[in-house]
Amino acid sequence: MIFHALPPKGLFRVSIEKHGDARGFFARTFCTQEFANAGIDVTWCQVNSAFNRKKGTLRGLHFQRPPMADAKLVRCVRGAILDVVVDIRAGSATFGQATCVELNGDNRDMLFIPAGFAHGYQTLTPDVEMLYFHSAPYSKLDEGGLAWDDPALDIPWLLPPTEVSVRDTGHSRLSELEPIAL
Numbered sequence: 001m002i003f004h005a006l007p008p009k010g011l012f013r014v015s016i017e018k019h020g021d022a023r024g025f026f027a028r029t030f031c032t033q034e035f036a037n038a039g040i041d042v043t044w045c046q047v048n049s050a051f052n053r054k055k056g057t058l059r060g061l062h063f064q065r066p067p068m069a070d071a072k073l074v075r076c077v078r079g080a081i082l083d084v085v086v087d088i089r090a091g092s093a094t095f096g097q098a099t100c101v102e103l104n105g106d107n108r109d110m111l112f113i114p115a116g117f118a119h120g121y122q123t124l125t126p127d128v129e130m131l132y133f134h135s136a137p138y139s140k141l142d143e144g145g146l147a148w149d150d151p152a153l154d155i156p157w158l159l160p161p162t163e164v165s166v167r168d169t170g171h172s173r174l175s176e177l178e179p180i181a182l
């Protein structure tokens with residue numbers, strides 16, 4: 001696996017390394033030791049999937065608070081998305097900074113997102129399938145949201161949103177958010 005450090009500190013784009021032959025290829029999707037060698041000590045306790053029928057569907061921005069703050073490994077297994085993370089860690093020099101990365105079923109890249117980041121994405125094609133690894137279990141009591149359309153975040157969404165859940169229409173703005181103290 002190849003780790004590309006992204007700003008802010010702790011964020012990585014992770015590329016798979018294909019072992020190809022006449023049948024196609026084989027590649028690791030996760031490896032505890034390879035992640036540890038990259039300075040990422042993480043174990044996964046829940047893996048989720050999401051399917052998005054419409055191009056322009058927008059989900060997020062979501063996070064969990066301590067004690068259930070979770071790191072994520074996100075992969076777009078079909079179609080394409082603009083993946084967005086915002087640093088909401090208390091005391092971070094890059095608090096409020098948004099980072100955008102295109103993930104798609106062709107490049108098979110993944111995004112490692114440390115705890116303390118809000119995460120969301122918009123689909124750039126129809127029929128997008130997502131896979132998320134989580135380092136903490138889902139906890140409704142500890143989940144939080146950040147407004148995807150907060151002007152203070154200035155997120156360069158590429159399309160007008162076509163589908164947004166009711167839950168994702170009422171999240172806090174950055175100025176109202178209690179930073180995540182890890």
Ligand SMILES: Cc1cn([C@H]2C[C@H](O)[C@@H](COP(=O)(O)OP(=O)(O)O[C@H]3O[C@H](C)C(=O)[C@H](O)[C@H]3O)O2)c(=O)[nH]c1=O
Nearest residue numbers: 046048050059060061062119120121132137138165167
């Ligand atoms: C995450 C989760 C959700 N749920 C229930 C809660 C809701 O009734 C329903 C849909 O959940 P949610 O609206 O959070 O799904 P998304 O909007 O796709 O949010 C997900 O996508 C964004 C971009 C993320 O980063 C989050 O990790 C993840 O929550 O499934 C569960 O029962 N178990 C779970 O682990």
